[in-house]
Amino acid sequence: MTEGRRERADAVRNRHAILLATEELLALHRPEQISMEQVAAAAGVGKGTVFHRFGSRMGLMRALMVERALALREAVTTGPPPLGPGAPARDRLLAFLDAVVGVVARNKGLLAALGHAATTAHKPEEDPPGAHPVYQFWHGHITALISEECSDLDAEVLAHVLLGALQSDPILRLLEQEGGRRLADSLRTLAAALLDASATATEPRIGRHP
Known part of the structure; x- marks a missing residue:
């Protein structure tokens, strides 16, 4: 060599x-x-x-998050279902939320630290909240899956809501104390309820006049 x-x-x-x-x-x-x-x-x-x-320390944290997120991105784009292509949008969404919680649980506080850096380390117009490429990919993928499953929902806002839970102090404390399983189950329950409520609202009312 x-x-x-x-x-x-x-x-x-x-x-x-x-x-x-x-x-x-x-x-x-x-x-x-x-x-x-x-x-x-x-x-x-x-x-x-x-x-x-x-x-810097923040540069190191960013690099770690990108490294782990790239592995998740590869699983989403080329891996087997339900995380990868080939499964219904609903199943892919729930699998992806599980995977995101897994990344965050292994790197407790990292997503919140990146979000904090985006709002304090630079001027807002230079680096607005959510501008980090990891967050952008996660948000975009969740938005696309929600839209595919339920086109009547405001998928963009709901994706922010689902991801925003990962950046709160109570959730970070929960991850520190219990790991990610409880959070993953709750996010799945929330996402499934949103999709089910939308599907119920759009079902045709048989035998009734509109």
């Missing part, structure tokens, strides 16, 4: 180790409680390596 290829392999290995260490720390602490020094020590690399690759 040439020196250049060895350096690239080392860089890939270090990146993986840093992101894995960050995720493991996030299982125990909120993002603001984690230092770059802690991440470096857990990953077995120098602090300078972490700063060089990610720039």
Whole structure:
């Protein structure tokens, strides 16, 4: 292996180790409680390596979220149903909500931290809430599935409502105390109720005049 290829392999290995260490720390602490020094020590690399690759703690958190979200995006676009193509929109929606909760539960507080950064680290017109590409993809996918299943619903707003629950302090505390199963079940119940209510409202009234 040439020196250049060895350096690239080392860089890939270090990146993986840093992101894995960050995720493991996030299982125990909120993002603001984690230092770059802690991440470096857990990953077995120098602090300078972490700063060089990610720039800041928020840069590291963003990179981790994007990494995990890309894996979910691949499952959505090319994976097997019900998360991937080939299942009814309703089943795909419920499976996707389960998967999103799984990502957030493994990285407690990360989505909220990204949302907070979007509203405080930049001017609103430069980086409005929800502008992060991870949120944009999640919101767009949920919107599309709701629209496909129930075209009469305001899918765009409902997608914000479903995702907004993941950024609240009570929900973050619930994830810290109990993990994601209870939240996933509740989101599924909420989404199913919305779809069922819409379907009932649009059913033809047999034997009755409009």
